[in-house]
Amino acid sequence: MSAETPVCQLLDRQDTHYHDWLWVAPPADDWLQHAGGQLMSADHSLLADWQARDRRAHSPFVDSPPAPPGVVLFWPKTHALGEWWLLWLCARLEPGTPLHVVGENQGGIKRVLKVLAALGLGCRKLDSARRCSLFASRLDRVALDPDDAWTRFEAEGLHLVSHPGVFGHGKLDEGTRLLLSRLDAGLPQGGSALDMGCGDGILAAWLARRGHSVTAVDVNGFAVESTRRTLAANDLPGDVFHGDVYSGLGQRCFDAIVSNPPFHQERAVDYGPAARLIEEAPRHLQPGGQLWLVANAFLPYPNLLERAFGTFEILADDRRFRVYRAVKR
Known part of the structure; x- marks a missing residue:
């Protein structure tokens, strides 16, 4: 199945095997379910669609977080919301869990470099295409509490x-x-x-x-x-x-x-x-x-x-x- 959205098209060309990874705040794109990952989202429509297809889907306010082999965070247009997701993931998932952050350039994805640096998390650029960029890091405990948002x-x-x-x-x-x-x-x-x-x-x-x-x-x-x-x-x-x-x-x-x-x-x-x-x-x-x-x-x-x-x-x-x-x- 071909990816429909630019961010998923960028992920589709990676060598990373995303099976069982956690898709965090993604767009609606059937490629995500075909790739075998599990969903973490606050969007009711997306959660309902995944659950109707018997796919694993989680809400940050209802479910205990899973323990995935890796996480892909889709950077939202609201910069402060992206920061909250980063803090939430660092607070609730295992330190050292691989983290990929992807987003559209016009949506502010390039600011992620400074955000990760401020949190003391290393970062490297993996790829860019379709006017999108993909960065790699690893989760770790940080001093900031997501509830402060x-x-x-x-x-x-x-x-x-x-x-x-x-x-x-x-x-x-x-x-x-x-x-x-x-x-x-x-x-x-x-x-x-x-x-x-x-x-x-x-x-x-x-x-x-x-x-x-x-x-x-x-x-x-x-x-x-x-x-x-x-x-x-x-x-x-x-x-x-x-x-x-x-x-x-x-x-x-x-x-x-x-x-x-x-x-x-x-x-x-x-x-x-x-x-x-x-x-x-x-x-x-x-x-x-x-x-x-x-x-x-x-x-x-x-x-x-x-x-x-x-x-x-x-x-x-x-x-x-x-x-x-x-x-x-």
Whole structure:
């Protein structure tokens, strides 16, 4: 099987036998499963795909780490997230385990040289092609704790906990701020509410503080853990699930669905999750239930809302963001 992504194409031409190695935070590429490795990822969609094919797949927040013969870390576009993965691997896997780090040049892979040097880990360049680079090192114990990457800050009178790779890391997104200002006046208190794409948990915590019975979902395991920590930091109740849009919720229905949906997958624009959020929302709302969305003004959501609900309102438009509300009749 041929590799599809540039980083996997670079790995495919190596002499290294990657069977049973641990693929850490990789892209979706069937070549990885064909090569015989095992997965470590915080992405629910990727984990579910591997598990559906009876492949070994692990979450850093659920499973005990395996003891692989080697590790390939796919460097993410969020530099601080790549550093966290390095620290996590050094803290949890055996010292001396071979480590390969691969990534696209435009994604900052060349900065890995300085990161590894700062951690006292040796490094050498193995190969470069397809505008990607591959470096080799070995894991070892380092003085830094990966848990130090968790960030605490305050917004809207709430204590928020965030992590590199989570949307709006370390600050309140302006679109979310606009959404909250309209929710405060337009959404009745109480009832059941679903925070879809929960991020650091600001919406879930805000809703729970106002008496809603809250459920929160995110495809990103770091966001799920952030939301759980945010709710705990504010002594607020809520159920938080690792899932892809409505997967895992069954036939559950809510009085309100609230979201600041993503439209990027790494650097690519991807309307798929937001489209599913809107199109399937009526099936997960009680009669009279409301869908609240905030989105960049240029995004093509009005057509999706009209198709799913028949009608909708624009409650705010500051030329950057719009707040939409649609009601299930």
